Amino acid sequence: MTAIDNHAMLGADEHIRPSEANARDFFELLKPRVMSLVVFTAFAGLLLAPGTINPVLGFIAILCVAVGAGASGALNMWYDADIDAVMTRTARRPIPSGRIQPNEALAFGLTLSTFSVAILGLAINWFAAGLLAFTIFFYAVVYTMWLKRSTPQNIVIGGASGAFPPMIGWACVTGGVSLDSVILFLIIFLWTPAHFWALALFKMRDYGSVGIPMMPNVAGERSTKHQIVAYAVATAVVGVAPTMTGLVGWAYGIFAALLGAIFVLCSISVWRMADGDEKMVPAKRMFAYSVFYLFAIFSGLIASHYGAVFSAFAGALS
Structure with a gap:
């Protein structure tokens, strides 16, 4: 069975099977291991930046970055559900295992993306929010939908998405880079x-x-x-x-x-x-x-x- 066949089956299943997802499944959709690295490096950028930020606002900023990173992971898993079902490393992820339906993952990722960017802009500054929006777009669209399946340089260029978080943390304090x-x-x-x-x-x-x-x-x-x-x-x-x-x-x-x-x-x-x-x-x-x-x-x-x-x-x- 090919990856395309698996994608077709997943798409068909979402219309006939009720969701079996629980909170843990949705948390797994956020790629928590990757998120932890993103949060830590963003936090480092925020601490290293010249100037100060109110601790409450700093917490909100890091929370928005974490949610944005999780949204990227959810969108990545939604789009890659076909290949995830074939690879042994990813076959037990929530979508290919059937615990979360693809349309649920897509809605979840888009909702988190919107709220994380909007709240970061309103609470901190729009430059940092713009960087977060670009990071989500770069990972979900440029890397996942384009580079990953088209070039062996996928991880080189696409790796930029994972490198932006400390710049976002920095921008939350300074308003720039x-x-x-x-x-x-x-x-x-x-x-x-x-x-x-x-x-x-x-x-x-x-x-x-x-x-x-x-x-x-x-x-x-x-x-x-x-x-x-x-x-x-x-x-x-x-x-x-x-x-x-x-x-x-x-x-x-x-x-x-x-x-x-x-x-x-x-x-x-x-x-x-x-x-x-x-x-x-x-x-x-x-x-x-x-x-x-x-x-x-x-x-x-x-x-x-x-x-x-x-x-x-x-x-x-x-």
Whole structure:
């Protein structure tokens, strides 16, 4: 059975089967793991931005970003229900498993998108709201509906959608963007291909079964490994850049350099891995470390920034 056949069956089923969805199913539709990363990096952007924001407004801003990210996930699952039904990694998601009907997921995603953007605009500022709207559009339409099924560069270009949250957080405080917020964007943007292609290497059969042109399936494992190393190096370099602009101190720079060196070493282990290796241990290890790397980098940025603020405050009191 092809992905198209599955999509047709899903579309037919929604007219004859009542919904079996509960609150947990709708929460799963929001892609909570992805949402947690989006929320954390947006929160980092909000904290690192110059200036202050009322804590209540800051909470509303992050909540809107979280809801917007979840809306993107729901729209992605709605459109990708046909291929999700075929891939082992996604077959138990709410729509292909039949717990949520496609029309419910679409309505849910569109409603959350509208409310998250409107509330962010009304409560915070319309520049940040515009960035959030563009991020939702980029992920749901540009990446999901166009790039994902048409080019092996899908995750490179589409990765921008996951890189905007710290810029949104920054814009919530400042009403605009700056070089530092662009660097925060670049850290995630350059990190995404190395992170996702490590996953794609050990999920090649899944992507191949539904015709998604992931880099390993189109360019081959060897070319993908070369590119993973290149993006890992670029990520490690940009990861240190906030020290160069003065956003944070040298303690962060040393910390980021160590994290980046390990990231590059992981990518070299993937590069040295034999093509066709069924165990794919280095790729799995790199995928796991890449998640830790991003959380650690943004945690380090927050700790360094507030460590400097605390030191300045203590110095003023002494």
